[in-house]
Amino acid sequence: MDQQMIAAYGQTAPSARMQPHGNKICRVALQQGYDLMAKQGSMIAYTGFITFEPWRDSRGQRMMGSVVGERLGLMKCTGQGDLYLADYGADVVMMQLNNDGISVNAANVLAFDAQLEHKIESISGLVNKFSGNGMFNIAIRGTGWVAITTQGTPVVLNPGERETCVDPDALVAWSTGLRVKSKRSARLGALVGRGTGEAMQVAFTGAGYVVVQPSEDSTDRFHFRG
Structure with a gap:
């Protein structure tokens, strides 16, 4: 076996609390007193x-999760060392929050620092436009x-003051400070986006970012009212 080739995949000194190892593994430098919440089964x-x-979340959060279908199966990781996390070969995106927030589908949460607040919330601006589980996310x-x-x-994507529209089936997460609304382009569902029926999108404006994936979300999270 060529040792130089395999060495390219080896461990390196950590440069941040979280960093990627390739594009499908999250490496976390754990320290005593700085616990991590991670998706159950994600440790490799x-x-x-x-x-x-x-x-276990609070009883109220568990009950709400059962109702809206947004539940997090989490484990608490404590100690000191390097922890490697992955989720069945999915790509991993890491970000550092600085007194701000992100709204994300529960199925896409891999890990976060334990001191961060997390709870199920309705999506402002979309509650009256959607039905089903798409009305709620993990904040x-x-x-x-x-x-x-x-x-x-x-x-x-970074919307700014220019409206940015996203197919709901490709939408993964966004900054909670963005302004969010639904948008109906026309009856062009067979031409625009991945769904069928009317061409509906989620529109964002403001300072922040939106994470969009190239694959359709198989959980069919968003359902527009006709």
Whole structure:
């Protein structure tokens, strides 16, 4: 075996709390007193001394999750060492929140720092336009690191004051400070986007970012009212 070739995939000194190893693995440098919440079953390897225990949200959050279909199966990771996380070969995107927040589909949450607040919230601006589970997302807020997954290499858009429209089936996450609304282009559903019926999008404006994946979300999260 060529040792130089395999060495290219080896460990390197961590340069941040979270960093990618390739584009499908999240590496977390754990330290005592700085716990991590991660998706159950996402650990693929670790070095050092790290313990894992299942996490249960408050009773109210569990009940709401059961009703709206947005539930997080989390484990608490504690200790010191390097932790490697992945989710069945999905691409991994990492971001550092600085007293701000992100709204993300529960299925796309991979890990986040334990001090961050997380809860199920209705999506402002879309509650009266959508039906089904698409009215709710997981909101993560505070200061710390977050890792999410996408089906394929994503594009990250920065709307600003120019309206940015996204097919709801490709939408993964967005900054909670963005202004959000639904938009109906025309009866061109067979031509525009991945769905059928009317051509509907989610429109964003303001300072922040939107994460869009190239693959259609198989959970069919958003359902527009006809």
